[in-house]
Amino acid sequence: MQEEQFILEKRSAIQPAEIEIGNLHMEKPIIQGGMGIGASRSHLAGAVAFQDGMGVISTAQTGYDDPMFRERPETANLQVLPLEIRKAKYIAGNPISLPEYVKESDVKIAPIVSNKKAADITLRMWDNKYHRTADVIAMKECDAGNTYKQAFVQAQEEDVVMIDSPAGMPGRALRTPFVEKMMKDMEELLL
DSSP states (O other): OHHHHHHHHHHHHOOOOOEEETTEEESSOOBOOOOTTTTSSHHHHHHHHHTTSBOOOOOTTTTTTSTTTTTOHHHHHHHHHHHHHHHHHHHHHOOTTHHHHHTTSOOOOOOEESSHHHHHHHHHHHHHHHSOOOSOOEEOOOOSOHHHHHHHHHOOGGGEEEEEOTTSOEEEEEOOHHHHHHHHHHHHHHO
């Protein structure tokens, strides 16, 4: 117990260093890793950037949901990437001036924010400057589908397994039929 307390005290005493990369300055040295095929696109990267971290848009099949992807995947990926970058910049920038565009009208406004902190900041600024609040607040972080997200929400500790990622690095994954097959195939290759 004393050893655990010592470790906790040591961890809380460590202050993360700020990071500078060229003209980019980050107070929080948090870099979100690029997870391919829809897991880290504009919404997640923008949400991380809004929190003063470095959001990463994966370029692994970025255009997987574009209609031309099946026939021309490279073209789809190259066309979608700039759009995802623009969307991430918008999300990271927060919709502070949105009420300015609809003043003196009956238009309903719904900022899309990354988390509660972003919602609190946005609503406080809107109240102070425009005496207005949002009609609806939408939150979205990860670009993955709802089925994917629900698998994580419903997972138990025993559902998590260690795997070798496609990059050859160890990683955690949810035990699914696909992961089971992948692990079995890897075992067979090693025999």
